[in-house]
Amino acid sequence: MLMNTRGSEFWDQPSTPPIGPEHFNEIVTTAADLAIVLDTQGTVKSVITNPLNPTLGRLDHWKDRDIREFMAEDSLGKLETQLAAYREGQETKVDAIEVNHYDNANWEFPIRYTMHKTGNPDIILMLGRDLRPIAELQHRLVKAQLALEKDYESHRDYETRYRVIMEAVRDALVLVDVESGRILDLNEAAAQILGAEADALTGSAFTQEFEGKRRGEFLEGLVLTAGDEAAAAVTVTTRRGKAEVEIYPTVFRAAGDKTLLCRLEAAGSQESVAAELSQTLTSLYRDGPDAVVVTDSHGVIRSANEAFLGLCDAGNLGDVKGRSLGDYLARGSVDLKVLIDNAARNGTMRLYSTRFEGAYGSQLSIEMSATHLAGAGMTGFAFVIRDTSRMEVIREPGAPAPSGPAPMSDDAMRNVMDLVGSAPLKDIVAATTDVVEKMCIETAVELTDNNRVAAAEMLGLSRQSLYVKLRKYGLLHKNGN
Numbered sequence: 001m002l003m004n005t006r007g008s009e010f011w012d013q014p015s016t017p018p019i020g021p022e023h024f025n026e027i028v029t030t031a032a033d034l035a036i037v038l039d040t041q042g043t044v045k046s047v048i049t050n051p052l053n054p055t056l057g058r059l060d061h062w063k064d065r066d067i068r069e070f071m072a073e074d075s076l077g078k079l080e081t082q083l084a085a086y087r088e089g090q091e092t093k094v095d096a097i098e099v100n101h102y103d104n105a106n107w108e109f110p111i112r113y114t115m116h117k118t119g120n121p122d123i124i125l126m127l128g129r130d131l132r133p134i135a136e137l138q139h140r141l142v143k144a145q146l147a148l149e150k151d152y153e154s155h156r157d158y159e160t161r162y163r164v165i166m167e168a169v170r171d172a173l174v175l176v177d178v179e180s181g182r183i184l185d186l187n188e189a190a191a192q193i194l195g196a197e198a199d200a201l202t203g204s205a206f207t208q209e210f211e212g213k214r215r216g217e218f219l220e221g222l223v224l225t226a227g228d229e230a231a232a233a234v235t236v237t238t239r240r241g242k243a244e245v246e247i248y249p250t251v252f253r254a255a256g257d258k259t260l261l262c263r264l265e266a267a268g269s270q271e272s273v274a275a276e277l278s279q280t281l282t283s284l285y286r287d288g289p290d291a292v293v294v295t296d297s298h299g300v301i302r303s304a305n306e307a308f309l310g311l312c313d314a315g316n317l318g319d320v321k322g323r324s325l326g327d328y329l330a331r332g333s334v335d336l337k338v339l340i341d342n343a344a345r346n347g348t349m350r351l352y353s354t355r356f357e358g359a360y361g362s363q364l365s366i367e368m369s370a371t372h373l374a375g376a377g378m379t380g381f382a383f384v385i386r387d388t389s390r391m392e393v394i395r396e397p398g399a400p401a402p403s404g405p406a407p408m409s410d411d412a413m414r415n416v417m418d419l420v421g422s423a424p425l426k427d428i429v430a431a432t433t434d435v436v437e438k439m440c441i442e443t444a445v446e447l448t449d450n451n452r453v454a455a456a457e458m459l460g461l462s463r464q465s466l467y468v469k470l471r472k473y474g475l476l477h478k479n480g481n
Helices: 021-031 073-087 132-168 188-194 215-227 269-287 306-311 333-346 389-394 411-418 425-430 434-447 452-459 463-472
Strands: 034-039 044-049 097-102 108-117 123-130 172-177 183-186 234-237 244-254 257-266 291-296 301-304 348-357 363-375 378-387
Touching (some): 073 097, 073 108, 073 123, 108 132, 172 188, 183 188, 188 257, 215 234, 215 244, 291 306, 306 378, 333 363, 333 378, 333 452, 363 389, 434 452, 452 463
Antiparallel strands (some): 172 257, 234 244, 291 378, 363 378
C-alpha cells in the first residue's frame, strides 16, 4: 500500500500501525528523556533513559520499586490524582504533570510527564521531558533581571549624587559634548552666569552663548587648553550679559565619547579677592599695634614688623633677622622651647606670659601667642607679642597678677622668683624655705599652662621629682588635672 503525501493512511488504519517492536522501543526512548512503565499502584515495571541525555544517569534501581520513593513531597499529590483516575477507569486527559525526582544519590531533577494508556488497563506509560535546561535558562533570566535591577538602582544612586553635587558646589559647571558642541548639563550657578534658565540652555550650542566665537575653532581651543597644564584659562564674553568670563576646561571620556567639563568664573574674581586679602593682611602686619615676628622651625627670626623692632629697640630688620627669638625673652631658650613645643603639638598656643628684654637691657612684661605654620612650602612659627607693662602700672597694690601667683612684697623674694628657669630648683630651695619652693613650682606650672613636662624642664627636675613635690604641696590636681 502506498501512502499519500500526508501519510494519513499510515495512521488511520483500524489496527496498530505497522511498527516493529524493536523499533518502537527505540522511538519511545529517543522521543522522551525518561520513559517509565508504571502500574496503577505506582510500582515501576520498567524505566528507560534517553541515551542522548546522559545527565540522568542509569535509573535501573527504580525497577520494581514504588515511584513515590523517588519523588519530592510537593509532587506526590499530582501523581496520586492521575493514578486514582486510572484505577477508577475514568477518562483521563493527557495533561502534563511536573514533578521533582530525588534519586538515591540525593540529587534533584525536575521532569514533565505525559500519561498514556496502554493495552493493559493496569499499566500506564509515562513519557518525561527533563526540565533542567529550561530551569537553568529561567535561573539565568532571573539572575540577569536581578543584575539589571541592581544596575538600575546603582545608576539612580549615582544620578542622585551627581545632581546633589552639581547644585551644592559653588563653582559654575557646564558639561559639553565635544563632537556636537551642545550643552549636556549645567548647574544653576552656570545658568546665572550665562544669563538664562538651565532647562533652556540644556541641549543648546555652547558656542552661541559667547560673542564672536566659531564653533569648530572655539571647541578645538578648549580641548587644547584642557590638555596643556601650563595653559591659562580661556577668556570670553557672554552673549546675553556681556560679562567677561574665564573658562577652565577639563576633557574626559564617557562611554567612549569626549566630554568637556567647563568651570566658569567671572574674569578677575579670584585675583581681586586674593589681592584685597593680601593688601589687608599686609596693612595689619605693617601698621598693627602688636608685635608680629615670624621664625623658622628652630625659632630663628625670619621677619618682623615695626612694632617688634620698637619692643627690642632695634633700628631696622637687619639687626634682628637671623637671631633667635629666645635672645629677647627673659628665660631665653626655656621660654622659646615651651612656646614652640606647645604650638607644634596643638597648632597654636593662645597665651603665654613672660618678660621681654630689649637690646639695651630694658625689660617689659608681655603676653605672647604662637601659631605653627606648616603649609605652602613653609615651616615655622608666627608669634604675636603684646606689651602688658601698662597693666602692671594701673594694677592695685597687692592685686594678683593675671597669670601668676600673688606678688610678694619682699624684694628679696622677687629676686628669688626671677631665678626660676636660670638655676636648678635645689639651689634655690637651699637658700630659701618651703614656701619659696611651693611658689616656684606654682609659677613654673602656670607659665607652661600646666604642662608638667615643660615645667619640670624649666625647674631642672625630672618628671618624677616634680610629681613628688606637687603632691607634697597639694598642687597635683590643680586646674582640674
